[in-house]
Amino acid sequence: MRIEKQRYTERFGSIKIHDVQKVLELDSGRKANSPLKEAIAVDKIEEDAIKGIEEKMAVVIPTKNEKLKLFEGVISGVPHECLIIVVSNSERKQTDRFVMEEDTLEQFCHYTQRKALIIHQKDTVLTQALAQAEYTGLLEDNGKAVRDGKSEGMVIGLLMAMLAGKEYVGFVDADNYFPGAVWEYVKCYAAGFSTSLSPYTMVRILWRYKPKVSGEVYFRKWGRVSETTNKCLNSLISAKTGFETDIIKTANAGEHAISMKLAKILPYASGYAVEPQELVALFEDFGGVLPVANQQIARQGIEIFQMESRNPHFHEDRGTMHLRSMLLQGLSTVYHSPLCGDVTKRMIAKELVTQRVLGRGEKPAKPHINYPPNKKNIENFTNFMAEHLDSYSVLKE
């Protein structure tokens, strides 16, 4: 894979935010023997380096009643060396869709001889393990099951990846029409990790285009939701640094990956707030404006990569309601951050009114935020789950 070198980086406290790097070539061929002419402008990530990262990476696919054909395509795109972890919140009563997912995954793993874990979000052993870790924020109020929501599924996946001893965790949505795009996202994750200088690294995908289907196909560069969330998050930074910036271009990036060291210290907001909240939390903890959360980590620095994929992003259409919730929840994390000044708050309120998400004078509700794993007794979780790990594994030894 060839990607543009980091051409521009902004620093916010201990955080390096790299400007968007475009993928130039999906497949960059054999290992180069001599230094590359183009190296001043382009990074060639050798396949051996990519595979080295993939071997340490779990790819988490949260899913809920997704079309099986899509699910099947998505898993077939995940590079072989990665551990697939499916966290499903699909229906089990009328039709047991979870069993169908399990079957599909098992058949795939049988013929490709690869490992995968699959767990249901409402699994009772899982609930017990989380209770042992006192990770009660993830549970429903009665404590009997994990809360609904993709964000909670992501955290479960993350914990399972930790349990499997992985060093990186990447997230991929189950509703992608193109296996080849999934493949590219994972390659981008690996490329970011392999060029990062810090053990605290995040890679976020920017879609090159997102086809809008309305009679004919139109390739949108920016969705309105992303545009607005990026703008408000950039405003939050600008207000602190005194320099206007547009560095954040991936505030809502569902497709993203985190080094385990970083993933452990991040909080995870519920719902669509999760992706912007990761950035907001980093800005709060390591932006240097509020007291630094951890000096040791601050010294090593945090790197955020934003990679523009070559493939367009073509996924299931979720409709307008979905977009409104996404906007509201995403902006609520910015709004409620202690870093958020009046200018940004006014901007957010105005956007929410203009885009008919809130009425005039209404404020976005505070998002529910799940504690970072390292604030919980994760050892209890892993000890408890380790005994049952085999039952979540699709290919029995």
Added chain:
Amino acid sequence: MRIEKQRYTERFGSIKIHDVQKVLELDSGRKANSPLKEAIAVDKIEEDAIKGIEEKMAVVIPTKNEKLKLFEGVISGVPHECLIIVVSNSERKQTDRFVMEEDTLEQFCHYTQRKALIIHQKDTVLTQALAQAEYTGLLEDNGKAVRDGKSEGMVIGLLMAMLAGKEYVGFVDADNYFPGAVWEYVKCYAAGFSTSLSPYTMVRILWRYKPKVSGEVYFRKWGRVSETTNKCLNSLISAKTGFETDIIKTANAGEHAISMKLAKILPYASGYAVEPQELVALFEDFGGVLPVANQQIARQGIEIFQMESRNPHFHEDRGTMHLRSMLLQGLSTVYHSPLCGDVTKRMIAKELVTQRVLGRGEKPAKPHINYPPNKKNIENFTNFMAEHLDSYSVLKE
């Protein structure tokens, strides 16, 4: 890449036609150290083997006034080791679209340091070289330029690949929305060549789905045109063998690749007839019904692979007229084959009437067929072109 093994093969004279093999996994990871458990059902094509083929492969992209963004995406998906050959028939007068394509290709090759050739279909040197080879069927009646048409572009690309000393030539359309799909096609080509036992090999791609956009997205498995052409071509075989068959599933496969040895002996029909005609010609020459064209080749055998890609095929919509021409021209090659019996002829005539392409009693016109390269004085062509090769190369030494 992991693909299903050839589970079923039909033989027609010296031709082996393998039934569809599905791609199971886009990226099958590191080289296996021990024999694979799944090897009885699945072929794992190691990346080293794939790259070994790609180094000997030219990927020909015929294009005509295609959107530059699509063209740019397509070239970025072609694996690095392949030589890209663009044969353009784009406008040069009002707007010089050819220069824009040249620029795009050059910028891409500059940053990825790879080789590519680009030639205009109406290039005057090219015309002279073809005249030297007495390849006049490719030229307009006045002999002043190459005929319009994608098929003629393919032949030019093939000749350029021969000139560049390549052993395999793959064709990829310039209007594909997904670079990741292009990448997969080339991997499929390489997988086919690397598992073939014959130097005379063809790999044809079957799209898993083709999204139809009409308000919402619907994934069609079979287009009506393909269905009909496959049916009629299968009928042609069945009538000769006495056993009904549905082995041909890629009669119209635009995405296909041919070993150079085979490409040299194939005729190329004009227009949409080109892809079915390749099969018809093989059946005529090596099916064992008519006199065998070349005993030596017949002894070595010919292998036809049909690979089902994981990625859907999502490309520019060409409208109904396009589909009708495709059907008419494709079926005309079957209709006019000396192998085609009355039953198949009646089937074709009926389909063309039902699908409103021809009136009752009308017959499809004979397609224009360009001679196989080996029937022409190709040495004259290559000698003449070799002197000018540098001017078609985008990265000057």
